[in-house]
Amino acid sequence: MTDQTVLKLNGLSKRFGPVVANDDVSLTLGRGEVLALLGENGAGKTTLMNMLFGHYLPDAGTVEVADPGGTLHPLPLGHPQAALAAGVGMVHQHFALAENINALDNITLGSEPLLSLRRDRRAAERKIKDIMARSGLTAPQDVPVGRLSVGERQRVEILKALYRDARILVLDEPTAVLTPQEADTLFANIKTMTAEGLSVIFISHKLREVLAFSDRIAVLRHGRKVGEMATSEADEGTIARLMVGADTPKVAREAATPGAPVLTLQNVSVAGRSKRDTLQGVTLTVHAHEILGIAGISGNGQSGLANLISGLAVPTAGMIRVDETEIARPSAATMVAAGIGRIPEDRHHEGIVGAMSVAENMVIERLGDPDIQSRGLLRRDAIQANAEGLAQAYDVRGPGVGAAARLLSGGNIQKLILARVFERAPRLILANQPTRGLDMGAAAEVGRRLLEARGRGAGVVLISEDLDEILGLADRIMVIRDGALVEAGTMDRAKIGLMMAGEPA
Amino acid sequence: MIRIEPRENTSRAFALGVPVLAALVALLLAAIPLLAAGANPITAYGEMIKGVFGSVFAVSEMLTRATPLIFTGLAAALAFRAKLWNIGAEGQLYLGAMAAVAVGSGWLDISGLLLVPLIVVIGAAAGAAGMVAPTYLKVRFGADEVVTTLLLNFIILIFLQMMLEGPLQDPMSLGWPQSAPILDQGVLPPLMDRMRVHSGLILALVLAGIAQFMLLRSVWGFKLRAVGENAAAARHAGINVKRSLFGVAAISGGLAGLAGVSEVAGLKGYLTADLSPGFGYTGIVVAMLAGLSPVGVVIAALFIASVFVGADSMSRAMGVSSFLADLVVSMSLLCVLVGGFLSKYRILRTAKAEATS
Numbered sequence A: 001m002t003d004q005t006v007l008k009l010n011g012l013s014k015r016f017g018p019v020v021a022n023d024d025v026s027l028t029l030g031r032g033e034v035l036a037l038l039g040e041n042g043a044g045k046t047t048l049m050n051m052l053f054g055h056y057l058p059d060a061g062t063v064e065v066a067d068p069g070g071t072l073h074p075l076p077l078g079h080p081q082a083a084l085a086a087g088v089g090m091v092h093q094h095f096a097l098a099e100n101i102n103a104l105d106n107i108t109l110g111s112e113p114l115l116s117l118r119r120d121r122r123a124a125e126r127k128i129k130d131i132m133a134r135s136g137l138t139a140p141q142d143v144p145v146g147r148l149s150v151g152e153r154q155r156v157e158i159l160k161a162l163y164r165d166a167r168i169l170v171l172d173e174p175t176a177v178l179t180p181q182e183a184d185t186l187f188a189n190i191k192t193m194t195a196e197g198l199s200v201i202f203i204s205h206k207l208r209e210v211l212a213f214s215d216r217i218a219v220l221r222h223g224r225k226v227g228e229m230a231t232s233e234a235d236e237g238t239i240a241r242l243m244v245g246a247d248t249p250k251v252a253r254e255a256a257t258p259g260a261p262v263l264t265l266q267n268v269s270v271a272g273r274s275k276r277d278t279l280q281g282v283t284l285t286v287h288a289h290e291i292l293g294i295a296g297i298s299g300n301g302q303s304g305l306a307n308l309i310s311g312l313a314v315p316t317a318g319m320i321r322v323d324e325t326e327i328a329r330p331s332a333a334t335m336v337a338a339g340i341g342r343i344p345e346d347r348h349h350e351g352i353v354g355a356m357s358v359a360e361n362m363v364i365e366r367l368g369d370p371d372i373q374s375r376g377l378l379r380r381d382a383i384q385a386n387a388e389g390l391a392q393a394y395d396v397r398g399p400g401v402g403a404a405a406r407l408l409s410g411g412n413i414q415k416l417i418l419a420r421v422f423e424r425a426p427r428l429i430l431a432n433q434p435t436r437g438l439d440m441g442a443a444a445e446v447g448r449r450l451l452e453a454r455g456r457g458a459g460v461v462l463i464s465e466d467l468d469e470i471l472g473l474a475d476r477i478m479v480i481r482d483g484a485l486v487e488a489g490t491m492d493r494a495k496i497g498l499m500m501a502g503e504p505a
Numbered sequence B: 001m002i003r004i005e006p007r008e009n010t011s012r013a014f015a016l017g018v019p020v021l022a023a024l025v026a027l028l029l030a031a032i033p034l035l036a037a038g039a040n041p042i043t044a045y046g047e048m049i050k051g052v053f054g055s056v057f058a059v060s061e062m063l064t065r066a067t068p069l070i071f072t073g074l075a076a077a078l079a080f081r082a083k084l085w086n087i088g089a090e091g092q093l094y095l096g097a098m099a100a101v102a103v104g105s106g107w108l109d110i111s112g113l114l115l116v117p118l119i120v121v122i123g124a125a126a127g128a129a130g131m132v133a134p135t136y137l138k139v140r141f142g143a144d145e146v147v148t149t150l151l152l153n154f155i156i157l158i159f160l161q162m163m164l165e166g167p168l169q170d171p172m173s174l175g176w177p178q179s180a181p182i183l184d185q186g187v188l189p190p191l192m193d194r195m196r197v198h199s200g201l202i203l204a205l206v207l208a209g210i211a212q213f214m215l216l217r218s219v220w221g222f223k224l225r226a227v228g229e230n231a232a233a234a235r236h237a238g239i240n241v242k243r244s245l246f247g248v249a250a251i252s253g254g255l256a257g258l259a260g261v262s263e264v265a266g267l268k269g270y271l272t273a274d275l276s277p278g279f280g281y282t283g284i285v286v287a288m289l290a291g292l293s294p295v296g297v298v299i300a301a302l303f304i305a306s307v308f309v310g311a312d313s314m315s316r317a318m319g320v321s322s323f324l325a326d327l328v329v330s331m332s333l334l335c336v337l338v339g340g341f342l343s344k345y346r347i348l349r350t351a352k353a354e355a356t357s
C-alpha cells in the first residue's frame, strides 16, 4: 500500500423525499487499500456507492478519481459510463447478469463497440484467462450464468469489472450470499489483487471479516460518517457502538425442554430441477420449544427443504404432519393456515411485491382475516394502522408505510418480512438465511425474536450457511448433504464441518 | 449534456398530467399532415371540435363510439394489470355478439325484462370463454397468450363468417351474410329520442366504476395486482396465482364480449362481419393511454372516440382524408409512451464536465 490517493468523495449528500440517505459524506481511498464501509441497514451505504458509480446524482458534493498516473480528476457525476471509464467498477448487492448467456459474453457485454459484429473473441478469452490467473478468481466461462452458483456468479461480476480495467472496485455486501469458505477465498483473491495496485471498497455487516481483511474502516450512521479508523486500531466493540450509537444487547439464550412435535416429515422426497431443490427421503421432527438448525454447504437441498415447508413444492413421496394433522395437499396457503411462518431466502423475489406498498406487503399473507377485509373489501384504515404498528414494533425504517416496498433498504425489507411472520405467533417458523445482509443489531433482533418464539412454544427450522449462527441459536442440529438429512448428534463445530463436507466425523 | 435518472417518487398530478399533455401534443403534431394536405389546421381543429361538441347529435355520436372502447379498454386494462396479455378482445367481442344474436333474434321470444339481461349474461359468458381457453393453455402448457389470443381473433372471425352464411344467417337477407335482427324487446334501449347513444354506455360506465373500486379496494384486486407485479411473491404468500389468472381472464373476456353485445343489441340490431372496425385492438391503445386504470379507460375512450368522430366530420367538411384520425390516435399513443417514460425517469441537463476522463 502506498500513500497515493486514488479516490476522494467530497461532501456527498442525497435525499429521497423526506429520507436523508447521505449527509455530507467524505471519504478517501489509497492505492492498494481495502476500505470497509460499515453501517446499520438503511444507513446509506449503497446509496453512497451508487453516487460514486453514477447511478444516482448527488444533491451536493464531488468525486475525484485518480488516473493511472496518479493525478486526481473530478468525475462527471451521474454517469455510470464515466465512472467505468475512470476505472471504477461496482458489484451490486443484487447481481445484474443476463442469466441465459454464458459468463464470457456477460463479461464482455457492453465493453465492445456495438457495431463490431465479429468480435475478437480470442483476445477476450485470453484477457479473461489472464485476469483469472492473476487474481485467482475463476468461473466456468461457457455455461449460461443462470446455471452457476451464487459464488460463481459473483466472481463473474468481479471479473466483468476487472475486464473493464477497474482500478477501484466497489463490492456491495459481497459475502452476504457466500459460505464462510467462499468468503475466505474471495478475500484471499482480493489481497492478491490489491498487491497489484487495485483499491477496494467493500460493504459488510460481518465484523469478523471486516477486522480480518480490511485496512481501514469507515462507519455511516443515519447517512452521516460517524467514524473512520485504521483496522489495526479497531475492535468489535468500538465499531458496533459507532454503528448503532449504543451497545448491542447480547442475545440471552435460556434452556428449554422440547414439547410435542409441531412438524414431522417422514421419508419425504421432492423432485427438484437441480441439486439445490431436491430432497431424498428426508425424515425430521421439530418440537415445540425447539430450534432445529439445518447446517450444510449451500446448494445441497436447502432450497428443496425450504420449498417443502413453505408449501411451494409438492412431495413425490412421504408424509408431512403439522401438529397432529397430516397435510395431504401442501400449498403455500395451507401451510400458512396450518400456522407456519415462512422467512424466505430470496426476500426480493419471494418475500415482497416491490411495487406494492409496505402496508400491503405486511398483510399479503392474511388477506382472508376479518380485521383486514370484510366481505371481500379491504379495510384500508385497519391495514394502515396495522402497518404503522408493525413498523414501530419491528423498527422498519424507510420512506413510510405507504411507499413502495422496493424503496426500503435490504435490511428493512427483511424487517418487514419478520414483522409479517412474527405478528401471527406461528406454531412453526421456517427461517431460511434469516440474517443474510442484516446489520448486527438487526441480526441480533432476529435471533432474539426466534428465541422468543421458541420460549412461547413455537418450533423453529433454521436453515443457515453460517455455522456460527446455527451454533448460537439451535437446540439441535441436522446436516443436509445431497438432499438428505442426518442428525449431527453434536454441537462441535469441527465435527459438523466434516459432516457437511461428507467426511465421517 | 443530457442524462436520465429514475424518479424516486412520481406525484399524482404528474401521473395524471402526462397523458393529457401527451394527447395535446399529439393533436398539435397532427397539424403537420393537415398542412401537408393543404388544410388550415386552425379551421380543421375548429371543424373537429364542432364535429364532436357542436350539437347534441355530435355528442351522441361521440358517446356511441366511446361505448365499445370503454368495454374493450377495460378488458385490456384489467388483464394487463395481472400481466395476462389479452390481445384477443376483437375475437371475444365477436363471440359476445354471436351469442347475443343467437339467443336474442327469435330463438327465445320472452319479455324484454328477461331477454335483455339474458343477452347480456350469455354474451359476456361467450367472451369470457374466449379468454379462459387461452389462459388454460398458458397455465397448463405454457403457451404464450399473446400468440394464442391474437391467432384466435382470426379463427373467430372465420368462424363468424361461417355462422353468418350458415346457422345464424337471416333467412330474409337474400343471401347477405348477416344475422336476423335482435327482437325489439331485446334491444338495449336508446338514451335519447332519435339519437344513437344507447344504454350500453350506462352499463360500460357502471362497470368501469366497479372495476376501479374492486381493483383498489377489494381483496380480489389486491391479489390481482400482486400476481401482476410479482407472481413468485404472490405464490409464496399463499395467493392462488392460477385462480387469479382465470378470474381476470373471465372478466376481461366477458368485458370484451359485452362490447359485442352492446354493438349488436344497442346500435346495429343485427350482426355482420364488419361489426367492429378493430374496437378490440383500439381497446389496447385505450388501456395504455389510461395507464391501465379503469377510470382512466373512460377518459381515454372518450378522447379517442372524439378524435375519430371529430376527424370524420372534419374530413367531410374540408375534404381531407379521415385517416387523420388514425394518425392522431397512434401519435397520442406514442406520446403517452414517451410521457410514461418521462414520468418514471427525469431527464436532466448537466453542465458539461470540466475534466474529461
Ligand SMILES: Nc1ncnc2c1ncn2[C@@H]1O[C@H](COP(=O)(O)OP(=O)(O)OP(=O)(O)O)[C@@H](O)[C@H]1O
Pocket: A016, A017, A019, A020, A021, A039, A040, A041, A042, A043, A044, A045, A046, A047, A048, A397, A398, A399, A407, A408, A409, A410, A411, A412, A437, A439, B008
Ligand atoms: N430510490 C429510493 N427512493 C426512496 N428512498 C430510498 C431510495 N433508495 C434508498 N432509499 C432510502 O435511503 C436509505 C438508505 O438506503 P441504502 O440502500 O443506501 O441503505 P444501506 O446502508 O445500503 O442498507 P442495507 O445494509 O440494508 O443494504 C433507506 O432509508 C432507504 O429506504
Ligand SMILES: [Mg+2]
Pocket: A045, A046, A047, A093, A172, A409, A410
Ligand atoms: Mg445496501
